[in-house]
Amino acid sequence: MRVSLLRPVLFVSGFYLLSNLAGFIARLLINAQFGAGAEQDALRAAFVIPDLLFNVLAGGALASAFIPTYVARLSQNQFAHAWRLAQTTAALIFLIVGGCAVLASLFAPWLVREVVARAFDEPQVRRTAALMRLLLISTTIFGVSGLMMGVLQSNQRFLAPAIAPSLYQLGLILGTVLFAPRVGIEGVAWGAVLGALMHLGVQVPGVLHVMHTPNVASAPPSPAALLADLRQIAVLMPPRMVGLGAVQLNNVVNTTLASAVAGGVSAFNNAFAILVLPIAAIGQAIGTVLFPAISGHIARNERAAFAITFNRALGQVIVLSVPASAGLMVIGEPIIRLLFERGAFDARATHWVAFALAWLALGLPAHTALELVTRAFYAMKDSLRPALAAVFSVAINIALSIVFFATFARIGLPPVGGLGLANALATIGETALLHRALAKREARLRSASFGRVLVKSFTAAGVMALALRGWVGVFGEGLLAVSTGLIGGVFLYFVVLFSLRAREAYPLLGMLRARLRKRRSG
Numbered sequence: 464m465r466v467s468l469l470r471p472v473l474f475v476s477g478f479y480l481l482s483n484l485a486g487f488i489a490r491l492l493i494n495a496q497f498g499a500g501a502e503q504d505a506l507r508a509a510f511v512i513p514d515l516l517f518n519v520l521a522g523g524a525l526a527s528a529f530i531p532t533y534v535a536r537l538s539q540n541q542f543a544h545a546w547r548l549a550q551t552t553a554a555l556i557f558l559i560v561g562g563c564a565v566l567a568s569l570f571a572p573w574l575v576r577e578v579v580a581r582a583f584d585e586p587q588v589r590r591t592a593a594l595m596r597l598l599l600i601s602t603t604i605f606g607v608s609g610l611m612m613g614v615l616q617s618n619q620r621f622l623a624p625a626i627a628p629s630l631y632q633l634g635l636i637l638g639t640v641l642f643a644p645r646v647g648i649e650g651v652a653w654g655a656v657l658g659a660l661m662h663l664g665v666q667v668p669g670v671l672h673v674m675h676t677p678n679v680a681s682a683p684p685s686p687a688a689l690l691a692d693l694r695q696i697a698v699l700m701p702p703r704m705v706g707l708g709a710v711q712l713n714n715v716v717n718t719t720l721a722s723a724v725a726g727g728v729s730a731f732n733n734a735f736a737i738l739v740l741p742i743a744a745i746g747q748a749i750g751t752v753l754f755p756a757i758s759g760h761i762a763r764n765e766r767a768a769f770a771i772t773f774n775r776a777l778g779q780v781i782v783l784s785v786p787a788s789a790g791l792m793v794i795g796e797p798i799i800r801l802l803f804e805r806g807a808f809d810a811r812a813t814h815w816v817a818f819a820l821a822w823l824a825l826g827l828p829a830h831t832a833l834e835l836v837t838r839a840f841y842a843m844k845d846s847l848r849p850a851l852a853a854v855f856s857v858a859i860n861i862a863l864s865i866v867f868f869a870t871f872a873r874i875g876l877p878p879v880g881g882l883g884l885a886n887a888l889a890t891i892g893e894t895a896l897l898h899r900a901l902a903k904r905e906a907r908l909r910s911a912s913f914g915r916v917l918v919k920s921f922t923a924a925g926v927m928a929l930a931l932r933g934w935v936g937v938f939g940e941g942l943l944a945v946s947t948g949l950i951g952g953v954f955l956y957f958v959v960l961f962s963l964r965a966r967e968a969y970p971l972l973g974m975l976r977a978r979l980r981k982r983r984s985g
Contacts, residue, residue, distance in 0.1 A: 478625030483740040485632035490736060491803055492639040493651060494729075498807025502648045504728040505587055508580045509594035509652070511718050512567050513602040515711040519704050520560050520606070528699035530613050531761075531844050532692050537617060538762040544684035546674060548692050553610045555693075560606035564599040571595045579715060580722040590648070597652035601659035608663040615669050623669040627662040634658020699841075702850035709850075709857035716861050717882050720868050724878060726812060731879045734819035735886075737799070738827060741787035745831045749776050757842040770905055773839055778916050780831045782965065785920040786956045788827035789928040790949065795820045797940035819879040826887030829894040836897045848900055856893035860885050916965055923959035927952045 497503040529552055536545040567574065571592035575583065580591060612624040638654015646653070721727035760769035791798075796817035804813045837849045867881025931952045938944040 478629065482628035482632055483743055485629045485636065486736065487740075487802060489632050489635040489639060490733060491805075492636060494733070494803045494808040494812070495806030496639065496643060497648060498726075498809070498812065500726055500729075500807070501587060502590070504580075504722065504726065505583075505591040506594055506648050506651055507728045507732040508575065508583070508718055508722065509591045509598055511579045511711075511715055512571075512574055512595055513564075513598040514714070515708070516560060516563050516567065516599070517602045517605050517609070518707045518711055520556070520563060528696045528841075528846065529610065530617055531699070531842060532695050533613065534617050534759055535762045536692070538759055541684070544688065544692075547684050547689055549610065549614050551689065551693065552696065553607050556606045556610060557603070561603045564603045568596045568599050579718055580728070581719055582722040594649060594652045597649065598655055601655045604656075604659040604663055608659065608666060611663070611666040611670050614673060615666060618673050620669050620673070623666045627665050630661035630665055631655075631658035634661055695844075699844060699846050702846040705850045705854060707853070709854045713857045713860050713864075713886075716864060717886075720864060720882065721879060724872075726815065727879055730812060730815040730877075731819050731882055733799075733803070733816045734823055734879070734883065737791070737795070737816075737820055738823045738830070741784060741791075741827060742830050742834070745780055745783045745787070749780055749835065757839060761842045761844075766905065769842070773835065774913070777832060777835055777913065778966075780835055781828060781913075781916050781920050782960065784828040784831040785917075785924045786927055786953060788824045789924040790931065790952060791824040791827070792821050793928045793931045794935055794940075794945060794948065795824065797935065797945050800940065801942055801945060815877045815879055818877045819883040822880045822883030823886055825884070826890040829887070829891040833890065833894045833897070836894060836901055839901055840897070843904070845904075849897060852893050852897045852900075855896070856889045859892060860889035863888060919960060919963040919965040922963065923956045923965075926959050927956040930955055 493503060493506075497506075529549075533545050533548060536542075536548065572588055575588045575591045575595065580587070583591065608627065612627065615621070615624050634657040635651060635654045637657060638651045642650025642653050644650070717731060718728055721731050757769050757772055760766070760772065796813065799817045799820070800810075800813050803816070804810065840846065840849050863885035864882050867885050868878045869881075871881035872878040931948055934948040934951065935944065938948070
């Protein structure tokens with residue numbers, strides 16, 4: 464990865480970490496107040512349909528179709544056209560998402576009873592439906608806010624989009640602390656609405672600044688050209704919608720299966736939320752910065768630059784995600800105990816979350832790599848192959864989830880671990896399939912160094928895992944022992960990696976040296 468991309472990646476990654484830290488605080492407060500019981504199960508189940516609407520209609524689907532089209536206009540210096548395209552798309556997505564949210568709100572009890580959590584009893588269904596109606600408000604807000612993020616990132620303005628997720632988590636925190644003691648679990652849902660408003664509000668000044676730049680005041684676009692771009696977005700979106708819809712269908716199946724055991728929905732949800740931390744800090748952060756860059760390379764037909772940038776970024780993702788995976792598998796339970804085990808969140812909840820997380824972590828490197836591989840296809844304006852791969856992956860995931868959930872329960876293990884194993888295996892298969900297809904499409908992406916970095920990273924992570932296991936065995940699972948063990952484990956990982964001459968780790972070392980020189984000279 465070029466240094467010019469590494470700096471914004473680290474910047475965005477830092478804010479992703481901040482957002483996930485705020486998310487952990489929100490979860491800590493929710494877990495302490497409501498535990499892993501019926502109320503939190505209802506809250507987590509209530510998120511399923513709003514998340515499905517956002518992701519399928521306005522989130523990743525819109526971004527993957529809108530950003531390449533928008534960046535293509537920016538690359539041609541057609542700034543007024545790009546801005547009008549953003550305005551029109553925002554209005555359309557608000558109407559579509561808002562309309563779907565109204566329909567989902569009207570049919571909320573049926574959706575819970577027949578789709579989301581079929582094992583819930585009637586009082587639990589009513590509680591979940593009421594929460595869902597509140598969360599659908601935030602989904603409509605996110606429809607516009609998500610588009611704003613794409614506009615700002617495409618204009619190389621990363622600060623507001625990076626801050627926005629933390630503000631959403633702040634809304635959840637305020638809802639849990641201020642509203643929940645008065646109105647119960649519904650207070651958390653009202654916090655989500657507040658967080659969505661803050662997520663939108665922090666980006667408005669940046670978007671207004673883009674709107675009032677002199678370039679945007681140039682000649683307006685012709686209606687025919689604008690309509691052509693909207694048609695292109697409409698063509699690019701459906702395959703991505705199918706892919707994301709398949710992923711959300713898997714979420715529905717997991718929620719339905721987990722609802723059969725008390726605390727199962729919240730246990731698996733908490734485990735996946737912990738997994739999202741390294742996915743966001745590594746895969747999403749690099750992918751967020753990489754996507755406009757590689758879209759620009761493709762728009763300018765710079766195929767060699769595209770391949771170099773992508774290969775370097777993929778190497779960085781592997782180097783950073785493999786030790787995160789090993790760490791979560793080895794000391795996930797002590798971390799969860801330190802973070803969450805208090806109040807209504809008991810030792811059983813800790814064990815269930817840690818058990819699910821250990822199996823989920825097997826697929827962490829594949830999850831982070833998938834963030835880049837799919838964006839490479841979207842930059843090429845090919846959303847069909849990722850959609851087909853996602854459908855295949857979800858079909859495998861659902862089948863394995865049903866089998867493993869029953870198998871784990873039959874042998875006396877927490878069945879949520881079966882859901883984690885199914886997710887890991889399906890994601891590994893999807894990522895491998897897409898990377899192979901990408902390499903066939905662009906020969907310069909066939910890099911022998913990819914296999915070498917995998918071997919070197921897993922070797923270094925194995926050494927780190929053994930050291931961490933021994934450290935915890937000797938010094939225990941207290942806060943000081945775990946934190947120092949983590950720091951020492953990461954240091955040992957990179958020492959082994961550098962000794963194996965893994966070139967993908969050198970940019971991080973180079974940037975660290977540059978920072979040290981700057982401080983000394985200053």
